[in-house]
Amino acid sequence: MKQIFVVIICCGLLSCSQQKQFPKGIEHVVVIGLDGLSSTGFHAATKPCMDSLMHQGAYNYKVRCILPSVSTPNWNAMLCGAGPEITGAVNNSWKAQDFSFPYPVMSQSHSFPNIFRIIREQKPDAELGAIYQWNGFHNLLEDELLNMSKTYPTQLETAQKSAEYILDKKPNFLFIQLDDIDHEGHSAGHMSSKYVDFIEETDGHVKLIVDAIRKAGIADKTLIIIVSDHGGIFHGHGGNTYDELTTPIIFAGKGVKNNYLIKQQIYKYDLAADVVFALGLKAPQVWVGRPTRPAYQGFDEPDNLWQDLDVLPSPRYASENYTSPFSGTFGDEATVTILPPEGTKGEIRYTTDESVPNRTSPVYTGPFTVNTTTVVNAKMFNESGESVKVTATYIKQ
Ligand SMILES: [Zn+2]
Known part of the structure; x- marks a missing residue:
């Protein structure tokens, strides 16, 4: 009787694990x-x-x-x-x-x-x-x-x-x-x-x-x-x-x-x-x-998720005709317009001295002009993480 009971329990466990498989x-x-x-x-x-x-x-x-x-x-x-x-x-x-x-x-x-x-x-x-x-x-x-x-x-x-x-x-x-x-x-x-x-x-x-x-x-x-x-x-x-x-x-x-x-x-x-x-x-x-x-319903997230900082989408530089702005040239002055990534809340911070922006760099609040050759680096930040930097070089002719 005991053996039958053990067999029944084993089958029960097996079918339960199969159901979840x-x-x-x-x-x-x-x-x-x-x-x-x-x-x-x-x-x-x-x-x-x-x-x-x-x-x-x-x-x-x-x-x-x-x-x-x-x-x-x-x-x-x-x-x-x-x-x-x-x-x-x-x-x-x-x-x-x-x-x-x-x-x-x-x-x-x-x-x-x-x-x-x-x-x-x-x-x-x-x-x-x-x-x-x-x-x-x-x-x-x-x-x-x-x-x-x-x-x-x-x-x-x-x-x-x-x-x-x-x-x-x-x-x-x-x-x-x-x-x-x-x-x-x-x-x-x-x-x-x-x-x-x-x-x-x-x-x-x-x-x-x-x-x-x-x-x-x-x-x-x-x-x-x-x-x-x-x-x-x-x-x-x-x-x-x-x-x-x-x-x-x-x-x-x-x-x-x-x-x-x-x-x-x-x-x-x-x-x-x-x-x-x-x-x-x-x-x-x-x-x-x-x-x-x-x-799927009935299935959990893995218990070994590794989540530290989020990698956010990068901001983008507005550019005419959606061409690369990475080596744009200008005459008297150039306007730098940086767009936030769609669907992500946070702030864009930028530098103009070729350093990598950090959480104390100036916050981008709107388009600004440059009148000498300038390298602009920008990154997106929020409480959960940050993006990789994006660079645009504005070259005075
Ligand atoms: Zn494709």
Whole structure:
């Protein structure tokens, strides 16, 4: 009798720990990837659909990019659960199955195991799709693992075809990549009004996809994840500034906490682990990424969070046409205008003697003029932390 009792207790404990191992009831995961969306841009834009997903879901504004901060290394890290030092995806010309780089492990088809392979192995009948506006995204895929892999030339069409596919096939996993925000960052400049407008327009395209999930009748068993590959600054990206390296993420739908700011640090390569975790599947040990467990009801933040000082977004120098102000020249005098980062409270402090601003440096209260060659350093400060310094050099001709 005692033995039976012990066995029953053990089974009870086991089923309890198994219940907590994965979120329950998620049968579909739809990832919506918005190319070139920085956290700074996200804060600046009016975006009712994404805001409502955030309020019903869990989110974070400090997802860290893979270096370099360009598309292929970052999208591929999301698909492969590992960075370029492991997969070889170091630039935008990389291709899956190229095998010019020695991955630590390899599939029969000469690839590093990505999300699609892991789902296909563990759920052979799963409906898996990728629909992408940037045709370079196709380089990251092995079509034989997917039921649907297509590119469309416009963002609207990519969103519409994604919506049709959701209604028609109710995919278990769908990765959608929309490219317009990045285009506008390159042409009009990051944080230009056109860039922010395109985030607002993209919100409407995200809504088409979210509405399709509802119309397909799968909203109560679907997890939506909104991600970006990188941000940008001036007319590009690829560098190491806060605005290039820092992007938002939203988890919404089945099993996700409501209106919850995730504290756990999230990296690009965590996404692969997020998807297989949500679907209750096992991630391969060779992946580096960790699932964002605290996004889900019944899962706590890790007890080893390391939080000392916050790294804040940097202020920006206003510059004509969103070009770099780092070596601007002027005639009689130049006006220095420093803009606070969107969505962050605090004060900007600056120096003009080439020293690094600290908490006793002058507070920036508005535009000022310089009439000799001047190096301006500025930093954002508040009670919880500070930004890295940003420098602009105004050269008298
Ligand atoms: Zn990109």
